[in-house]
Amino acid sequence: MRDVSLPPVVEPMRTGGLADSVHDRAERDPGFAQLARRGGPGGDEWVTVSAAAFRDEVLALARGLLADGVHFGDRVAVMARTRYEWTLFSYALWSVGAQVVPVYPTSSAEQVHRILSGARVVAVVVEHEDHAMTVGAVCDAVPSLRRIWQLDAGCVRRLAEQGRGVPDELVDRHRRAVTPRSVAAVCYTSGTTGRPKGCVITHGNLAAECDILHAGWSGLLAGPGEQPSILAFLPLSHVYGLMVQVYCVRHAVLLGHQPDIAPAALLPALASFRPTFLFAVPYVFEKIFRRARQVAAEAGKADLFDRAMDVAVRHAEAVEQRNLDEGPGPGAKLRASHALFDRLVYRKLRAVLGGRVRYAVSGGSALGRELGLAFAGAGITVYDGYGLTETTAAVTAQPLGRVRYGTVGRPMPGHAIRIARDGEIWVRGDVVFAGYLDDPGATAAVLRDGWFATGDVGFLDDERYLVITGRKKDIIVTSGGKSVAPQVLEERVRSHPLVSQCLVVGDDRPYIAALVTLDPEALAHWYRLRGKEPADPRRASLDEDLRAEVQKAVTLANNAVSRAESIRAFRILPAEFGAEGGLVTPSLKLRRAAIAEMYGAEIERLYAS
Structure with missing residues (x-):
């Protein structure tokens, strides 16, 4: 075995929990611009939210949660895109000692049921009516579930009104009972190689991650005289996105939210928000x-x-x-x-x-x-x-x-x-x-x-x-006994401007093959440059010129491996692997088993000849 380690540079969290940073910042610097929300007539301007104002919103929502029956240690799921209210609910729940259970917003009813029942959640926050219907379809099979709150139906305002009679001191008592060993979140694994499992993440875990990053790399966040600012667009239902949120609130970084990661929506948001750093x-x-x-x-x-x-x-x-x-x-x-x-x-x-x-x-x-x-x-x-x-x-x-x-x-x-x-x-x-x-x-x-x-x-x-x-579970073993790590091949194929995704297959098969998807914008651009009429995606794979372009990417990838490991056949699929079909994880990694099952017939055709 080979080991490598580095000595610690920060002290671990000794007392308290993540919600303390909201109150501490508001007391030390109440006017500090902690968050930014979209505002203005067209919703295109960014309006800052001070540390004091955010603290007050968190307190109001926390009182409402207590009034509506959320107790210390309860688990509450959040099923929404990356938006301001996700952060608000996180810190309100942590303020009363409850645990966040993130649910990816495109999850199927079966996936939602598995998480809600497995975590025994008592309530779930959804973004809109479609999410509410998904949860509603399985709620009878989740005995612990008592509440469904819908963001787009004004649940934040109603909970704040409901909690008006709850004293701030009750929230403070709950918050002070939280310790670094208390559970902050139950984050389910992506399930790329098996059934998703609920990872128990403590307040101390998240604090350690953020404090170590800040101690070693905070100098990269902004230039001289600039306030550090980060636009969160990664799913907060994934631990990476959740960490970015905690980092910003814990270490005085202006935090904005962008719910859509598609380039057509993300790039204008980046241009208007003008972050100083990117996760x-x-x-x-x-x-x-x-x-x-x-x-x-x-x-x-x-x-x-x-x-x-x-x-x-x-x-x-x-x-x-x-x-x-x-x-x-x-x-x-x-x-x-x-x-x-x-x-x-x-x-x-x-x-x-x-x-x-x-x-x-x-x-x-x-x-x-x-x-x-x-x-x-x-x-x-x-x-x-x-x-x-x-x-x-x-x-x-x-x-x-x-x-x-x-x-x-x-x-x-x-x-x-x-x-x-x-x-x-x-x-x-x-x-x-x-x-x-x-x-x-x-x-x-x-x-x-x-x-x-x-x-x-x-x-x-x-x-x-x-x-x-x-x-380890992705290693492909061909029928000839050759072990192949697919990542190198997939990365090389994806480097071609036309290629969006690549999945290498070949377990118990005579040779390695690949399923390839194309970037829709790049494909339309490719057709325009050649003066061609864009083909129906289902017929694009029949275009010999297009296939020759993808073959260039495959050839480049094959140059990095031996012949026994090289891609001998590939098939261009009509659409990208999407989260909606459960084919990619919240961090956009491919779910291999799900793709292999859905495209089993295509894989069989790769080996038919």
């Missing part, structure tokens, strides 16, 4: 990059964009080598080219994010090395990290100023990484969860003498940076 997943960086190239191509400047990105990658690679004491840095000619393209191309890419972002964090899955270098060369350094629901988001991060692209960094201070003999990654530290809800067998299987066995496989490079190669 995202690889999908977002891929979409931003593709959109920038598409805009350049529509203006007849695709070649200019490609040359600029080639310079960006080479410049970032030279800077990386210098920062890691492995090279002298960019030469004079490269620096001159980089400065020229900064005026012509890179600043426009930065403007897409509002113009103020210089650093970002990527999580949820590994960020491709080439994409990380491209963003760094364009002036936005992306710090890739690694974590799971069970580790309260990140457990590794890139060291400050010493990013090694293509890796997920080193353990965060106070944490340790171990590579077991079979390549499995084990982790230890204050961010590791308390266990799976009501499942001691599953808990004992992954928590061993203080170590959490992640189920991921990888290795430590010569500088002890962690490299993820895949999930």
Whole structure:
């Protein structure tokens, strides 16, 4: 086994809970701009909410929760997109010692039933009527469920009115009874490789995650004289998004909410909010990059964009080598080219994010090395990290100023990484969860003498940076006995501008094959450039020119592996894998088993010949 660890840099939370930060901030700096909400005539302006005003809203809602029968230790589900009220309910529930159970807003009735009954929730917050109907379809099978509150029907206002007679002192008594070991949330795993399990996340877990990140990386959040600001658009139903919310409230960062992650909605929100820092997943960086190239191509400047990105990658690679004491840095000619393209191309890419972002964090899955270098060369350094629901988001991060692209960094201070003999990654530290809800067998299987066995496989490079190669359960074994980690192939295929998603298959099959989906905007753009009429998505795979384009991506991916591991056949699917069908997780990772089941006939056809 190989181990690597770093000493702690912060003291763990000793007393209290997460809601204390709301009250402490309001007392110390009542006028501080803690949150921002959309306002104005068209809803396009951002209106700030002071720390005192947010505290008062949290108190009013907390009183209403007590009046409506929520008790200390009760579990309340929240099924909504990323919006202001999600944060409001989180802190109101934590103020009365209740536990949040996040539910992804596109969950099916079966998934909702599994979570609500498994967590024995007493109430659920839904966003709109469709969500209410989904919960209503299963509520009779959840005996513990007593209330359904609907955000778009004014439940916040009604609860606040209901709690007018409840004294603030009662809320304070509940809040002061919360300790770091108290449960803050029961977050269900994504279920990429099996049945979702409820991860018990404590107040101490979330506080440790946020405090360690702040101690080591807070200098990246904003430039001199700027108030740090973050636009939350990741699902708050995922532990990564939940951590971002807690970080902002706990460490005085202006927090805004954006419910729709689709580029057509997200990019205008970024441009208007103008965040100073970005928390995202690889999908977002891929979409931003593709959109920038598409805009350049529509203006007849695709070649200019490609040359600029080639310079960006080479410049970032030279800077990386210098920062890691492995090279002298960019030469004079490269620096001159980089400065020229900064005026012509890179600043426009930065403007897409509002113009103020210089650093970002990527999580949820590994960020491709080439994409990380491209963003760094364009002036936005992306710090890739690694974590799971069970580790309260990140457990590794890139060291400050010493990013090694293509890796997920080193353990965060106070944490340790171990590579077991079979390549499995084990982790230890204050961010590791308390266990799976009501499942001691599953808990004992992954928590061993203080170590959490992640189920991921990888290795430590010569500088002890962690490299993820895949999930143990994702390893494909062909009928010839060849073991193949699909992640490398999938990332390479996805790097093509047309490709949105790629799923590699081949278990007990004679060779490796792939299911590929296309980016709708990129596909429409591809047709326009060639003067073709856009084909029906169901018939796009019959276009020989289009198939040849995807074949380029497959060929590039195959160059990274041996012939026995290469993709021999692929099929272009008519639509992207979506959350609505349960085919992707809240962090946009593919649910392999669900996809294989839904597209079983397509997979069979890949091997029919």
